[in-house]
Structure formats: structure tokens, C-alpha cells
Amino acid sequence: MSRDVSRRNMVKAGDPRLAQAIEREPSAVLRLPIDGPQECLLFLLGNDPYALPIGVILEILKLMPITTVPRAPEGVAGLASVRGQLITVLDPRPKLGLPDRPQDRKTRILLVDSGEEIMGILVEEVRGVQRFEPSQIEPPQVLGGEPPAHVAGVARNEESWCLLLDLRPILEVR
């Protein structure tokens, strides 16, 4: 697999962008089809390889204590404190009907900006960064049948194959 990126090119939680992001107008988390080569972070969800454009991810965090919020909507894992800032952490799997895998030392939290707040997304492990040319990305229809709402496309290159994740149905928790 490729380079380890967990601390590169990322915005630190203390970065002013984090605070500003909350004030910003809702930003499209993913814009597909993409019009140029795309650097994507690969990770596992329900043991399947998924990917997100690297620009969407503010930071990759190791697993930290997550406080359960009773009565929270489906898909909310709980609350975490990232250097003093409260972050709502989501677990996409139940919503996507993906199998659970217990949290372990490979578990990571991806920080993303939902447009309204900074949120964490639990993933099972991070596999590194891959570069995909537009020609290497296919629409989700290639999976056959009605494509799931959370799959924005299918990407493959010489080294790997993965599903491009559409975050919108996951971030929609209300």
C-alpha cells in the first residue's frame, strides 16, 4: 500500500479553519463527477474499502473516548473532545447496513466539515492515499442494480479498488 498520511496535509484541530468552518455556508462535501486526478484517502468500513477525496478530511484522529448520547439519532456514535472542542462522532455502518467491527487500535476518526459543524466519522482502519485519474473512476451504476445512496462512484487503479463515499446521507442525522 501507499504512503502513510495520517498526519500530513491535514488541518490540525486548533487550526482557525476549524472554527471558521462552523460559520461557513454549507459546503458540498463531495463533488462528483470529478474533473481531474483525485487524491483519495482509503479506509475500511464494514471491511469494504472506501475512499474520500483528501481535501474533505480535516484530520485523522486515533480512537479516543467517545461518550454515548442517549436518545441520539441513528448513526451517532457519541461525543468526543478534540482539544477542547466538542465533536459529534458518527458511525456510518448501521445506517448503511454495513457489518459492525469492534473498535480496536486500528480504529480512526476522520474529521470532516458537514457545512454546519465539524463531525467525526468512525472508520475501521486507514489504508493510505491513492491517486485516481478521472478515467479510473466509474459511476456507481457499474455495481449493477440500484446503486446505494452512499456510493458516489467506483475507483480503481493498478494498486487498488474502492468505493467513493458520498457523505451526505451519513451526515444527515436529524
Add this chain to the structure above:
Amino acid sequence: MPDLGDKAREDFFSEAQEIVDGLSGDLLRLDEIVRRGDSDAELVNDVFRAVHTMKGLSGLFGVTMMSGLSHELEELLDDLRLGRAELTSGVMDVLFRAVDLFGRILIAARGDGPEPADEVKELLASLGNVADTKAGGGAGVVAQYELDPGVLGVLTEYEEHRLRVNLQAQNRLYRLRVAFPLATIDTALDELKAKARPQGEIITYLPVGDGGDPDAVELEILLASKVAEHDLLSSLAAPNVVIEEVKKRPLAGSSDRLSSGRPVFAEAEIGTGGKMPSLRADESREARPSQDEPSPGTHGAGTMSLKSVSQTVRVDIRRLDHLMNIVGELAIVRGQVERLAERTRATPQLREINAEVQRLHRAFERHLTQMQNGILEVRMVPLGQVFEKLARAVRQISREVDKPVNLVVTGAETEIDKLIVEELSDPLVHMMRNAIDHGIESRDGRMMVGKPTVGTIALNAFQKGNQVVIEVEDDGRGIDPKAVLAAALRLGFTTQDEAALLGEKEMLSFLFSPGFTTRAEATHLSGRGVGLDVVKTNIGRLGGVVGASSDLGIGTKMTITLPITLAIMSVLVLEAGGHTFCMPLASMEEAIFLDPREVRKVEGREVMTQRGQTLPLVRLAHLFGFEENDDMRRGEPMRKYVVIVSVGPKRAGFVVDRLQGQQDIVIKALGRSLRGVRGFAGATELGDQRVGLVLDAGALLDDAVTLGESRQLPEARA
């Protein structure tokens, strides 16, 4: 509005609001004096100056409606202070209305409300006929005194007027010569003024041009007073003060203002020195944003300095919130240092380092506490700010309904978080209206029961531990708890069975239920309680509670209890079902051991008896869909605790597994995606990166009542 930037605009609004608040305070004091048939020239002056500043300020920011209104008012006030118009209660009404309009124009300028254009027009129209102009008169009286024509020559129109008024009132006139060191002239002069004020009125003060000592300024002060010379001497005596009475001339001259042949003081020497600042000149410069009274003497004797006398800065409260968040994070660091110290103590090899770490930790803790208190102090403002607005409202309401009311305020100096003060005025005005409308009887009604015709409303504030208590107490007819209960039964708020258990306090608490009214039957209570649910909600949002007590025929007392600050919250950290939660102490009565033998089941709900009262019990773990921790210890189930919580009339005991202790926390709001989740006021970091949810006691009590004690999982979403 011209674009002067957001910051400047914000400054304008806060400045203008301060002026409005100050004005309303001054007017209330003036109103009291006028009602006694008296007047206070200094106060009229203060009002004049404030209106004048408002005029310049609002002109600068293009709020034309405000500057127009200020301009017309200024004319009226100028007539008042120069004695050209008389201060009557009609004039006071106009002034009160104007200040009210100021406030509404400000709201409109912020874009939060409609412009009160018609009201302003109406007020401007009435300005012309309100003040009967008065002839000057008494001009000759001044000439009878042995006054230096040079001094008379530089008196302003206002000073001349005050001099005339005083002399006509047969007051004595004194000339004081005072030498002040240049460095301390401001404070020294203020001290002297304060000492002189009870004795009489300072007409003017002028620097004397002898200039013997370059580091001192000698002032000549004209003081009008009823007091005899030796009495004045005893109260004002100081080594640097010389007092002599200005005698009447043996024979009066013919002209009232002697043409001055030899001006004693050249204009340049006087500068803006000792005189009332000439407010009519060059307004744009005079009206620079400064709340400080123009301080005479600052520019005295050639030390023309533009340095601001004010030592205060204005700070956006969000900046303080930011600082408070940092303190919260430092508190977490402190916790980590403390644990480190514990660890090093357990290791013998590290004993030396341990002592050092312990010492550092203690110092850190001490300074952190000081810093926290410091920031909190900055956020604090006296309740007097909101009380002055209230006094204005009371005056207006009592005139509307023709019930004379005397408002007695105590504890206006009690301090509370700025954000809380902002939110208090609406609920308090509502309570005042209730007290006057429904509490205080009509004049005739009061006479019949032998009460003084003027009703009394006491507004008391005081601090009680970490809370501030505000009481609104009227001496009206009071509320009959039985009538309230009857209405509550009729409206289905309670059942006969429950009613049997209720004390008077609980009965009155129905007043705060939404939709409660007694109108259908008891006319003497009509309307009472309407809107009190809104009061309760507003106070509840501030983390406070409101309650009522009453003695029938004697009066009603509403009590608001508020936390001193919103930035820091004292909570009890507790565990239920293996999860950690924080219960705000403000909503808690106490925490006690749960004695399983005391628990009874009534209609499927658990209740216990506590101090002779029935207390419904709610298992917090079950409320959240968790299993209770049923670990055994030494062959017995672990003892559980009951946290007794009450918000308004609702009261329940939450059964929890463990208490971890009390803690002061910085509360943070939940993210938007979790705003819809009921039962939590926010969350906080408890150290170790652990997040603790802060319980919303009010919402949980509501849930407890509707859900009862059931093991079913409550609705996931509100």
C-alpha cells in the same frame, strides 16, 4: 447608515444604549424630586448633556430620527436649565416618552423592529405646547452684590441664571479661593465639589491668573448656600481653601450686568478651564463617544491634553467566553498535572521530583482559580441596570391603570452575569405588570380594607451562595391557593387524589403552567397567571427558577432564583447505567441514599416519602434506555442514590448508581446534529478527554411525568 464598520456600529449601539439607560435613571430621580415640588439643576444638566451627546452620536451614525428628536429635546432641556421653562409633571411625561422612543429607535436602527415614526412625530408636535415659557425676571438682584465685573462678564447664560435663582431665594453667596496642585486637580476638585454639594450650589469656578506657582492652579469658586459662613468653614475647611462671603453692596447700582472695563481673565488663560463646558458650540467635537462627564480642569493652565480620563474599555462578551473556554481547558491540564503528581508520589525514586510537581500544581491551581474569578468578575454587572428600566415601566403602568404605586428597590448593586441581565427585563416587567394590574387593589378597594392608597411594590435582590435571588413583592390582595387549585382541577392540570397531597406552595405553582387561568370563575383573580408560563420559560432558559407565595389580603411575593453566571456551572457528577452525567446543582435540592424499603409502587410508578412528602422516583438509567448497574458488594446490592431535582412546581427523585462529586464546569453546546435530542443542556470535558453530558433537569422532569417509571425505551427523537 454610513459604513463605519461593524465594530464602530457595535460601539455606537452600546454607547447609545448606555446613554438611554443613564437617561432613564436620571429621569426617575428627577421625577421623584419634581413630585416633591422641588427641582435639581444638576440633574437637569445631566439630562441635557446626555441628550446632547446622543444628538451628536446619532448624527455621526446617520440615525436621523434619533438626532432629530434629540435636537428638539435639547431645545426644551435648554429652556429648562436656563429657567425659561418650568419643569412640570407634563414635561416629565414628555421626557419619559422621549427616552422610551430613543430605545425603540435604537432597536429599529439595529433592524430588530419597526421605526416608531408616528410616535416621534406625535411627540415632536406636543413638545411645543408642553413647556410654558417663563419670563426671566429678577435680573436686578445680581447687581446688588459685590461681584467682580470680570467674573460676571464670563458667566455663561446658564450660570447667570443659576446665580439669579439662588440670590432670589435669599441664599448667601460665598467666594472660595482654592489652590490645587496641577497633578491632582481633577480628583481634588471632585472631592471639593462633593463636599460642597450638600451645602449649596457651585455657580462657577474660574482659574485665577496670578500664576505664582507653576505647579499649582488657584481657582475662584462662587458658591451659593443657605449655610452661615462659620458652618460652611467647618465643613469645607482645608489649608488650601479660603472662604469669604460676597456681601451686598450698600447701594444697588442701576445696571444688572456691569460693563466690564478690565477683564480679569483673558480668554486664552481660561480656556475650557473652570467653566461649564459650552455645549452649544461645535457639537460634532463635543459629541465624541465618551460616557465620561466632561471633566473641567483637565485642560487647565496650558496643559492642553487630549488624553482620555476614562480608564475603562468595552469588551465583546464573546471574547470573554473565549477566555473562559481557555480557562476550562487549563483546568483540564491542571487535572492531568494532578494525576502526574499522584503517580510520582507512588514511585519512591521520584520523591524529589514529586515535591516539586506538587508545589507547581498548587501554584497552578491557585492562579487558575484567580484567573477564573477575574474573568467572571468582568462579566458581572449590577442588577441596577435592569431595575432602572423596571422603575420606568412601573411608573407607566401605574399611570395607565390609575393605581399609584411606590417602588422600593433594594440590592440594585447585586451583580450578575451580563448575559443574564439582558434577558431579565422582559420577565420582570411582566411580573411588575401582574403585581400592579392584579395584585394592587384600586384606590377605593385599598381604602376599604384600610391600606394606604399608594400601593407598594418591593423589588429586592441579593446574593445567596452561587445564586442571585430577586423578589417582587406587592402589598395587594394576594392569591387564594384554593382558587388556584380549583382552576387547576377544572383545567385538568391535576386530579383530586393528587390535590390532596399538595401544599400551598405547590398549589400556587400551577400559576406557571401554560394555559393556566382562573378567569372562568374567580373574577378577582382574572388574568393572574396568564403569561407567567412565559416568565417561567424565560427564567428557566437562564438556568433559574421562579416561585410564588402569597398571603391572602396581604400580598404576593414572586421569587426568581438565578445562577450568578452562565459561564461556569456547578454540577454534581454522577453515574447511571455505567454512563457519566452532570446534574446542575441549581436544579437540585439534595442527594440522599436510596432506602429500598422506603420505595412503594403506586399505579406502576415508584414513589418514596421524603420529609412527609411524596416523591416520584425515576431510574435515570431506564429513562435513557440503559440497564442499571446491579453489581453486588459483600453479598448485597450496591447502594444507590436519589438525586432530588425540582424545577418550578415539578419535583422528582432520579435514582442513580453512583455520585462522583461536585465540580465547576464550563458548559458547551451540543453540535447542531444533536440539538434535537431532549434532556441535555450541553456537555463538558471532565478531564482525561472524557466528555460528560449535562442534564437538562426541566426537560427530564417533564419526561419523568409523562413517561412515568417505565422500562420502555423512550422515543429516540424529540
